Amino acid sequence: MEIFQESSNGFESSGQDLRNQPPAGPPPPPPPPPPVGYWERRVRKPPISTTAQKCDASDKNEETPRLKLKPLHWDKVRASSDRAMVWDQLKSSSFQVNEEMIETLFGCSTSSAVPKETGKQNPVVPSPKMENRVLDPKKSQNIAISLRALNVTKEEVCEALLEGNAESLGVELLETLLKMAPSKEEEIKLKQHKDDSPVKLGPAENFLKAVLEIPFAFKRVEAILYIANFDSEISYLKKAFETIEAACEELRSCRLFLKLLEAVLKTGNRMNVGTYRGDAHAFKLDSLLKLADIKGTDGETTLLHFVVQEIIRAEGSRLSSTKTQDNTLRVDLECKKLGLKVVAGLGGELGNIKKAAAMDSEVLSSYVSKLACGIGKITDILRLNNSSKQFQEAMSEFLKKAEDEIIEVQARESVALSLVKEITEYFHGNSAKEEAHPFRIFMVVRDFLSILDRVCKEVGKANERSFASSVCQFPVPVNPTLPPLFPKINKATIPESSDDESSSSSS
Structure with missing residues (x-):
């Protein structure tokens, strides 16, 4: 069929045949947007932005640019060549970022940053x-x-x-006596008071007057209190330094924590593609606390949820590799349960780190210094000529044991602080010198473990809900082995009724 066009001479044939042309109609509707925020559903890769489309149209030979994601504001760490670092142990193939999922969840969108409200503190x-x-x-x-x-x-x-008997008095009584210590002026007044004076002293004044008759009474109280507390303070310090040493070893040798750092490093580099924060080889552990602040497009899933889900899949597959795949949905849930159990147990593997985070290096050092100074005070008392022989023997016997104990504690303190410095440099490199608090690395890991525990609980509940909703979408199959509820009746076995019986029943 030919098309006729209107001209000055009338209608002329255009010579175009429309018999093989498709019928005209409205343009097809655009494809629906990909689903967002569901872990168990295969998502479609989101379309490239209009800017990226223009760049791709201008140069078709170039590779399609990667979708810009929300940035992860971490602190990059420069690798040090003069020391071994944890980042040297990472394997390039042990963790792969799920590109489709991360682009769907954390595609860049304009949003105004809301400043954190700071509560007014009363002076x-x-x-x-x-x-x-x-x-x-x-x-x-x-x-x-x-x-x-x-x-x-x-x-x-x-x-x-x-x-000089510390056992007969006790710590509580000795501490109470120190609080009663009078000033020099008040001491003089009590010593000058005579028994035949018309002014009578009360029970408290009488007690202090009797104590002050002993030479250097309150110096003796300090020395005996030091002896009474010595064993417990030495035990506390030794245990504290042992905990710090164990925390350093846990942080250095924990396989799962190393796996988590690798997952965060690769995920963060994908988030920061095209920025100066990208292509990082290491980051400060403080950046772990920022993972829960980056939310996906669904408003619920955070970057930490994504990392935990990916590690759960990897750990679950590693543990359930020998199991049969008879039911894909149920096996997938069991696989995730195994992986979640491993990730949720990270806090138990790093238990000493939580204990070390509650300690203060300055307080521990002051305890050690206080013990060393106490030895000097006891030595000064022994030099006094007015000390009794029995008191001097008790103090001398204690000093022999105490000096060796203090030297050992000082050595343990030096080793523990040295290990803390090494483990901080193991993760942070040269930037470890900028740490204001020696035990800050333990505090950061402790706070992160608290956040991780909460996220693991949320992921576990989400996986259970996803499994339940998936099961409800399929009809419940009938079990062919069960007997029928009502057995079929064979008509041949039922006797036919006679006409008389039917007529009598009708009457």
Whole structure:
């Protein structure tokens, strides 16, 4: 069939045959957008942005640019050639980023950053200093109450101070005695008081007067209290340094933590493609705390959820590789349960790190210094001529044991702090010198483990819901082995009724 066009001379044939042309109609509708935010559903790779399409149209020979994702603002670490680092142990093939899933979840979109609200802190008003004076009625009453509560007499206290016996007094009583120590002026007043004076002393004043009759009484109290606390403080410090050493070893040798770092490194490099943060070879562990702040397009899934899901799949496949694949859906769920159990157990593998994070290096060092200074105080008391022979023997016997214990604790402290420095440099390289707190690396890992535990619980619940919804989409099959509820009746076995019976029943 030919097409006729209108011209000045009338209608002329265009010579175009429309018999083989498709019928005209509206343009086909655009394809639906890909689903977003579901782990169990295969997602379609999102379309390239209009800018990328223009670039691709201008140069078709060039490779299609990769979709821009939300950035991960991490702190890159420069690899050091003069020391071994954890990043040297990463294998290039042990973890592969799911490109389709990460582009679907974390495609870049314009969003205004909401600044964090900082609550107004009320200014701390220093409490006014209260001037407490010995012989003050209130202080005297408090001392008397403490003595009655401790149920001790002044004769027992004086005898223990003369002999240097720490066991008979106890830590609580010795600490209470130190709080009772009077000033120099008040000490003079108590010593000058005479028994025949018309002014009578109360129970607290009488007790302090009797104690002050012992030479250097409150110096003795300090020495005996030091001895009473010595064993427990030495034990605490040794255990603390052992925990720090174990935490360093856990952080260095944990296979799963190394796997997690590799997953985060590769995922972060994919997120930061085309930026100065991309192509990183290492990052500071502080960046782990930022993974839960980057949310996907569904508003619920975070970058940490994505990393955990990928590691769960890898660990589950590793543990269930010998199992049969008779039911794909159920085996997939069991595989994820195995992987989730491994990832959720990371906190248990790094238990000493949580304990070390609660410690303060300055406090531990002050404890060690305090123990060393206490030895000097006891030595000074022994030099005093007024010390009894029994007291000197008790102090000398203690010093022989205490000096060796303190030297050992000081050595353990040096080793522990050295290991902390090494493990920090093992992860952070030269930037470890910028750490304000020596134990900061433990604090960061502890906080990350707390976030990871919460995310693992959320992922487990999401996997259970996904499995339940998938099962509901399929009809329940009938089990052919079950007997029928109502057996079929054979008509041949039923006797036919006679006409008489039928007529009588109808009547």
